[in-house]
Amino acid sequence: MMADAVFLDGLRGQGIDIAPPEPRYLEEPRGRWPGVAVAVVRPRSTDEVALVLRAAHAAGVGVVPYGGGTGLVGGQVTPEPGRILLSLERMTLVRAVDSQSLVIEAGATLEAVHRAAETVGRRFPLTLASQGTAQIGGCLATNAGGVNVIRYGSARALCLGVEAVLADGTVWNGLTRLRKDNTGYDLRDLLIGSEGTLGVITAAALRLFEPPAVEGVAMFAVPSPAAAVELLGLAQGMFAGCVSAFELISRQGLRFLRAVGPEVHFPFAEDPEWMVLVELGLPAGMEIEAAFGALFEAAGDLVRDAVIAQSGVQARQMWELRESIPDANRRIGAISSHDISVPIADLPRFIAEADAHLAGWDVRVNCFGHVGDGNLHYNAFPAEGRSRDSYDSAAVKRAVHDLVVAFNGSVSAEHGIGRLKVGDLERYADPAKLMLMRAVKAALDPKGILNPGAVLAR
Structure with a gap:
């Protein structure tokens, strides 16, 4: 059943705030789906959320939970009519x-x-x-x-x-x-x-955690992803439990930033082929510059150059560079973006094989991400002078994802399944896992009203 005036009037009669959906509720960052909704329901308390879901369950009305709208796989929008959006934006206590x-x-x-x-x-x-x-x-x-x-x-x-x-x-x-x-x-x-x-x-x-007594950021130019992984192991051995971030950045990402922005500060005079951003959080009594210096000395041929942030401003500039890469990617326009993970030790071999796999497709690859936990954003872009429409994006995605699975990796490392990857889950998940997931869904949501169309295919 779709939400109708009687259903919504019933909720209003119980004091629930209901409004027509503003455009911001119907958009998602990548513009893949034009969202629709009958109304946005904005409860003020858990009891009101319970009233909404009790009524939706009785009427068989689909409910799409809406948070900040920043998800990248379409879990917060629905292209199907008759649903309500449930926003918890008023529940902030x-x-x-x-x-x-x-x-x-x-x-x-x-x-x-x-x-x-x-x-x-x-x-x-x-x-x-x-x-x-x-x-x-x-x-x-x-x-x-x-x-x-x-x-x-x-x-x-x-x-x-x-x-x-x-x-x-x-x-x-x-x-x-x-x-x-x-x-x-x-x-x-x-x-x-x-x-x-x-x-x-x-x-x-x-x-909650006690903040580290001393924190600092540095950029290391490395010759290869293999060197980056070795440097990660070295840093974790030298500063056990103190490596807060370890981000891999490629020259292609820097080229995109130089070409389309956003405007950022580039730490090296010449862009290295690969670099890593490292953040350390150390206990009292240790000095950041000395720690990074010791890491540089111990790294030997694993590192070709390094820049240590000398102030909070410089540290923010380094992070701004890393965090601006997705924005530059959007401005260039990807053929296919891949949020994947593989075992950390296998990252260098995966990157090499994926690059070789796509070599004949005439694409530019921007590979970056959280190498410290095995999560890469391995994204393919059109060659200069070509448009995205001239490529078979589904075939590119399939080629990358097939390789990820061959490496015993995941085709969704941190963004979830949403609506974008429902087919991928069906294709790659273990059949027993899908059976168990469907059983859990049927037990907790037998009418299928919660975020219908997300995660599991019907």
């Missing part, structure tokens, strides 16, 4: 905070989570370029990664418990702040990463 944990509602932006942690001198380490817009509920629903996974883990590892409303309006209070709890199935982990298809996360208990 900090319910509790102490030196170890923070309980906050799902509509709070990631930036607001950071500020709340800072009030008690702590840090919530999940960091995204979109953190001013991305909401913590959406970050958990997609198990967001970001640049600090190597040290702190993804969103799942940073969450102690969640409160969620199930498809029939049942409220599950799983807001435990326990570090250990072996009382049955881990329902928290089931909901995290489910992209709103099993329940709607309304609040979360998050882990």
Whole structure:
């Protein structure tokens, strides 16, 4: 059943805020889907979320949970008519905070989570370029990664418990702040990463961390991805537990930035073929410049040049370069973008084989990403003077993804499945995994009202 006037009037009669969808609710960053929706429903509390889902379940109305709208695989929009968007943007309350944990509602932006942690001198380490817009509920629903996974883990590892409303309006209070709890199935982990298809996360208990006493950033020019992986192992051996980020950047990414912007500061006089951005967070008594200097000396032929940030401004400039690469990619226009992961030790061989695989396609490859956790953005772009339309983008994607699977990797490392990769999941997932996923979906959402069309094919 599609949402109709009677259904919406019933919700209004219970005090639920309902509005026509503004354009921002119907767009997603890559413009792949023109979203549609009957209305945007904006509850103010968990009880109101429960009222909405109870009514939608009874009427069989599809509900698409909407966070900050920053997702890149279309999980937050629906091209099918008759659905309602459920936005938690009004649910931003900090319910509790102490030196170890923070309980906050799902509509709070990631930036607001950071500020709340800072009030008690702590840090919530999940960091995204979109953190001013991305909401913590959406970050958990997609198990967001970001640049600090190597040290702190993804969103799942940073969450102690969640409160969620199930498809029939049942409220599950799983807001435990326990570090250990072996009382049955881990329902928290089931909901995290489910992209709103099993329940709607309304609040979360998050882990907080003591900020490192000393932090710093450096860029290292390396001759190859193999050297980058060796340098990663060396850094982790020298500074165990202190490597906060380790980002691989290619010369092609720098060329795109020089060609189309955004305008950034380039650390080396001549662009190296490969470089890595390294961030260290050290205990008191250690000096950043001395630590990076020791790493440079120990690296030998693994490193050809290095620039150590001498100030906070220079550190931000280095990060701006890395974070501007996706924007430059959008301006160039990819044939096919791939958010993939392979075992870290296999990254150099994967890059070499993928490059060789695509050599005959007349493409430019911009390979960059979080080498510290095996997550690459391996993206193919048209050769200069050619348009994207002159390529078979589906064939390019298939070629890359087939190779990823041959390396026992994942075709969705950090952005999720959404609507974009439903077919990929069907093609590449283990049949037993798909069977179990469908069984869980049928048990928790038997009418299929939660984010229909996302993650699992019908």
